[in-house]
Amino acid sequence: MRNIGDKDLQKTSTYIVPCFLLVELVIMAGTVLLAYYFEYTDTFPVHVQGFFCFDKTFSKPYPGPEDDSKAPPALVYSLVTAIPTVTILIGEVTTFFVKAEGAQEKTIVTADCCYFNPLLRRIVRFLGVYSFGLFATTIFANAGQVVTGNQTPHFLSACRPNYTVLGCQSPMQYITERRACTGNPYLVASARKSFPSKDAALSIYSAVYTVMYVTLVFRTKGTRLTKPTLCLTLLSLAVLVGVVRVTEYRNHWGDVLAGYLTGGAIAAFLVTCVINNFQQTASALPPQPPQRPQPPHGMPLSTLPRVESPLEKFQDYRTLRSHDHQPYLCPAPPDVLLPSRRFISSEV
DSSP, X not given: OOOHHHHHHOOEESSHHHHIIIIIHHHHHHHHHHHHHHHHOSSSOXXXXXXXXXXXXXXXXXXXXXXXXXXXXXXXXXXXXXXXXXXXXXXXXXXXXXXXXXXXXXXXXXXXXXXXOHHHHHHHHHHHHHHXXXXXXXXXXXXXXXXXXXXXXXXXXXXXXXXXXXXXXXXXXXXXXXXXXXXXXXXXXXXXXXXXXXXXXXXXXXXXXXXXXXXXXXXXXXXXXXXXXXXXXXXXXXXXXXXXXXXXXXXXXXXXXXXXXXXXXXXXXXXXXXXXXXXXXXGGSOOOOOOOOOOGGGOOOOOOOOOXXXXXXXXXXXXXHHTSSSOOOOOOOHHXXXXXXXXXXXXX
């Protein structure tokens, strides 16, 4: 049974379910669909950039397919999905059962028909925003790769241009022909998608989002070393993904740094502006009663007498006299005025 106090603290809303069904799900579905078209279809063709003959920047050896990498996409995507999900689930369940009864959010009532548990609501909210940001990061990275068309360090190894047919005689000659490459068209198209690094963007997005969640939600005493250790581990894994991409000649340093900037900016924006730093709503928090000041060192409070200074007395007296429309005269004792009067009469 709910008491009257808890009922007053409940948040009633009639637009959460319609907004969730008609707006948020539509936006989420559109984001997923756009990410699919960027990733697995040729709806958005890659911009074809030219290259210089015998360019050493793009002449690194072909590192092999993505699955042969030390940080394959399957491993990166699994960690990017699993680590934040497990961290948020453990954090929310622990926080819900550890918090005091008065500090917990009350059940949200929607249209007097639907009841949402605060634990379930926070989990869905945080994981939903994270999923949206994950697909948004994918879209930004893929859009940057399609628009720029920057080549990878192993582009010429995948392109296999025929320099004799192209008439390359000096390294300063620039090739702009679309049919200059004789290699596998799929490998050539993949070698034109370098800026920004999508794996670096996704890894840093996941790390920054999880680090901000751990830092802002976990406030338990005794975690002075646990939180920094966990946060530095996650950030180190994200940096390691970018380092592997560079050492295997799959991306340039500029591509990795651009991916870090993209993923980190999206994570910071979602945490700060969308979900308000993982904080509870102000309406769900109970009003705090005014606290009386505690005496220092356990001594009882005592009322000390107030000593009024002569200046304060004089100021109060002048304030009272200012209400009267009579000029202010300082009274003098009679024994001081009488000698002056006698002196004046003798002079006359």
